Amino acid sequence: RISLGETRPEIVKLGSAERSEEVGYSSPDRGTRVKVYGRVHRFRGQKEVLFVELRDGYGYMQCVLTGPLARTYDALTLTRETSMMIKGEMRELLPGKEAPNDREMHADYFEIIGKAPGGEDAITNRVQAKGDAQTLLDMRHLVLRGETGSAVMLIRDAVEHAFNTKYHELGYVKVSPPALVQTQVEGGSTLFDMAYYNERAYLTQSSQLYLETALPFAGNCYCIEKSFRAEKSLTRRHLSEYTHVEAELDFITFDDLLAHLEDLICGVLELVLGNPRIAPMLQTLNPDFTMPERPFKRMKYTDAITWLNEHEIPNEEGQPHAFGDDIAEAAERRMTDIINRPIFLTHFPAEIKAFYMQKDEKDPRVTESVDCLMPGVGEIVGGSMRIWDYEELMAAYEREGIGAEPYYWYTDQRRYGSSPHGGYGLGLERFLAWLCKQHTVRDTCFYPRYMGRCKP
Numbered sequence: 004r005i006s007l008g009e010t011r012p013e014i015v016k017l018g019s020a021e022r023s024e025e026v027g028y029s030s031p032d033r034g035t036r037v038k039v040y041g042r043v044h045r046f047r048g049q050k051e052v053l054f055v056e057l058r059d060g061y062g063y064m065q066c067v068l069t070g071p072l073a074r075t076y077d078a079l080t081l082t083r084e085t086s087m088m089i090k091g092e093m094r095e096l097l098p099g100k101e102a103p104n105d106r107e108m109h110a111d112y113f114e115i116i117g118k119a120p121g122g123e124d125a126i127t128n129r130v131q132a133k134g135d136a137q138t139l140l141d142m143r144h145l146v147l148r149g150e151t152g153s154a155v156m157l158i159r160d161a162v163e164h165a166f167n168t169k170y171h172e173l174g175y176v177k178v179s180p181p182a183l184v185q186t187q188v189e190g191g192s193t194l195f196d197m198a199y200y201n202e203r204a205y206l207t208q209s210s211q212l213y214l215e216t217a218l219p220f221a222g223n224c225y226c227i228e229k230s231f232r233a234e235k236s237l238t239r240r241h242l243s244e245y246t247h248v249e250a251e252l253d254f255i256t257f258d259d260l261l262a263h264l265e266d267l268i269c270g271v272l273e274l275v276l277g278n279p280r281i282a283p284m285l286q287t288l289n290p291d292f293t294m295p296e297r298p299f300k301r302m303k304y305t306d307a308i309t310w311l312n313e314h315e316i317p318n319e320e321g322q323p324h325a326f327g328d329d330i331a332e333a334a335e336r337r338m339t340d341i342i343n344r345p346i347f348l349t350h351f352p353a354e355i356k357a358f359y360m361q362k363d364e365k366d367p368r369v370t371e372s373v374d375c376l377m378p379g380v381g382e383i384v385g386g387s388m389r390i391w392d393y394e395e396l397m398a399a400y401e402r403e404g405i406g407a408e409p410y411y412w413y414t415d416q417r418r419y420g421s422s423p424h425g426g427y428g429l430g431l432e433r434f435l436a437w438l439c440k441q442h443t444v445r446d447t448c449f450y451p452r453y454m455g456r457c458k459p
């Protein structure tokens with residue numbers, strides 16, 4: 004039994020047939036016997052021949068049914084998505100023919116395992132979108148069987164694995180912070196709150212505060228967890244539930260933080276692009292993708308304001324941008340698309356950023372903060388140095404109108420051996436939208452959640 008995508012399958016050799024070192028098999032009539040399981044991705048019939056392309060999640064294989072096999076009832080009534088087992092012999096493709104991995108299997112036996120419906124209920128009818136994104140989302144469980152949907156999911160797996168690998172190479176410890184919390188991180192307006200026995204609780208907006216508490220026992224640390232935001236706007240890059248790659252680094256400067264981020268992003272990309280199974284999928288989805296140039300462009304918030312005004316890109320009120328404006332999604336994306344390379348946008352004004360951000364010693368109007376912007380998507384990472392002075396943190400709660408009491412465990416980090424530290428959060432779905440050239444983060448997560456959708 005072999006997996007359909009394997010180029011060097013586990014095989015049972017028959018007779019004297021030699022396995023070619025390449026993907027194809029040299030002996031046209033005495034090839035290698037294999038047994039495969041999968042679902043019918045597509046099929047087409049030609050007179051006495053049925054070409055069945057099987058899919059098993061690992062890859063695709065063309066299986067050729069000929070003669071009496073092609074005339075059986077099961078073959079004549081075959082439907083897409085039917086699961087089956089096929090046994091046969093690997094053959095080289097005839098010149099000029101095309102099939103996945105440049106090979107095909109000539110079947111001499113098959114069994115239907117789970118027949119899928121045809122006619123009205125055929126999968127092709129169920130996922131027929133007619134350009135309707137909502138229907139596709141209702142049918143996401145079936146859409147994911149398609150080539151694009153499944154490729155994005157497989158790339159996602161490789162990317163998540165690459166983050167874990169990269170962090171462990173760097174010696175970072177993975178921790179698993181709670182999803183049910185009683186503190187906010189990124190402002191009250193996007194909190195999902197809920198009854199928690201006899202108390203109120205929230206779904207976490209970010210694991211950052213908990214990660215900071217891991218520094219004293221774990222050193223540099225990270226997590227890959229869900230974050231939840233009650234986003235009330237429907238955009239192509241906002242979800243209500245997303246996967247957040249977050250890390251916290253101890254005893255560092257802001258420059259260290261930026262250098263690490265660049266290293267991490269490029270390291271992950273190298274691992275993913277070097278993955279022989281994943282690289283061809285990326286090539287199909289995003290043929291123009293190139294490794295970002297290092298160092299990433301660094302741009303201060305104040306310079307971005309000047310840049311936007313020079314390029315006549317107005318703020319949300321249609322006015323020229325001024326210091327203190329939040330750079331809105333549209334403006335940010337236009338700027339990133341024009342500059343067309345990754346940008347570290349740094350030093351945002353304190354009043355538009357979160358309470359915990361460390362101020363810049365040289366200019367206390369601004370914080371040691373960074374957004375990493377990518378062409379096509381805009382912000383994929385938000386990070387900063389954290390306030391590490393006790394009094395300063397207490398003043399920040401006060402300024403933001405946050406009661407300090409529920410944060411006692413966070414505040415204690417500033418009492419029991421404080422340290423200059425910083426970290427960031429990377430939105431996995433946005434990273435994937437950029438990497439896989441997908442229009443929306445709704446297509447880069449398994450089952451998207453956003454305002455108005457909580458199914459399937």
Ligand code: 4AD
Nearest residue numbers: 209211232241242245249383384385426427428430
């Ligand atoms: O900039 P944000 O809000 O930063 C934080 O949450 C920090 N506490 C993270 C940290 O320092 N540990 O979010 C970080 C990233 C954004 O850059 C974006 O990629 C993603 O999380 N993100 C979302 N992705 C999808 N849907 C949403 N609603 C998102 N909100 C943020």
